Amino acid sequence: MATHSRSVQINRPDANCFPDLVSNQITATNEIGNFLAYVLADGGADEGVYVQWRVPQNYVGTPRIRVTGILDGAPGAAETLGFGIKGLSRADNEAADTAFSAEDVASATIGSGGTNHSNEDAYEEEIALSNLSGLAAGEMVYAYVFLDASATSYAGNFLLTDIAFVYADA
């Protein structure tokens, strides 16, 4: 068994998240400032992006989502950063207009009291998919990945650069 990771397609942001130059958000002195990222702010409500991916043919199980980005702001010692996902997996001839699953969420203490991240650090967090279930090889997954306001006390912005589907094969 091996673990694989595939970046998923970000289809569009919701109405509150927006793409921006990294240099507009952090004081970048190197080339990272020339990249575009999605700006997720904990404004008291969830905000995020709509994503889609086809489940690879060698998929067997242990599905997870890995959220990757850059911290914009120094986290306090006990501040937390949480993300969530909800969605559905569809095979050919299944009803697409179906309610999304309940949320799968994860969070971490990212300051010195936890993972000890600093301002402008790269950051990754994984969410195990349990409510978003029934994935099968070849199916399309439609989902909403968001910064989970209820699990986030971090006051800075999160600059989202990638979302990956992580899974195990046989």
Next chain:
Amino acid sequence: MALTQTADTFVVNHGTAGGWNPTAMTVIQWVRFTNLPASSGWGNSCRMWSKGDFLNDPEFFTCSARIDSVGDIRMERSHYNGGSYTWLDVRTDSTPIAAGTTSLIAYVMADTGTQRGKIYTGTLTTLAAEATYSTQTDPSGTADDVSGDDLYSMGGIEGANGLDGAVTLTAMYAEALTLPQIQAIQMQPSLLFARSAASKKLIAFHGWNGATNVPDWSGNGYTGTITSGAVAAGAPIVNPFARTVTDDEAWATSAAGLSVPIAAMHYRKLIGAM
């Protein structure tokens, strides 16, 4: 994806846009007219965008643009000069907008210098180029203060001369972009977002949030309120947000919801499309 009008009162209003009073600006739109305005004359023209009074005085726009019955474009910005008004007034004479053709229009103006107003047009397959003009008048005096006026990203209010067609995108910047910069955005929509925070005033993809409202993805959050508008098919430009696809199984949707060929996806990878 786009918006079209359902009644003569059609507008998309983004509020005062933080009290923006343009001294230099660029507006980029993707538009497609089913029919150009029915009646001739600038008084019957279709309003395309405005920072200023859009509803109450159709003949007097402080900062706005419109399209007439033959497909010419006019952009204006009023100035006040010691008791009288003068205008930055730019009018094309080459009828660059045709019914049935998806067109990019870039309106550029600056408050200083000469030839302060320029208009560029292109299509899905033709790079934007500068129009020719019947009028290209520079104003004197100080630009009217429109900071308290509302910003409209689209709308036509002249009855049969309103917007018989659709607008896919209205992007507004507080800087005068150059033609190469406009061409780059035309061919790689993700570059819409790659300007400074001070420059980006509005990035509104019409119809992407249905007829509920028009989100502003500039980062400013100037959500547009829709009056008498409906979702319509729009310019089939590549989804500007799509990114990080999964190699051989990649697929994407265009703004019109159509499949994008794999070859196009590879092209987007090559040019670093977001």
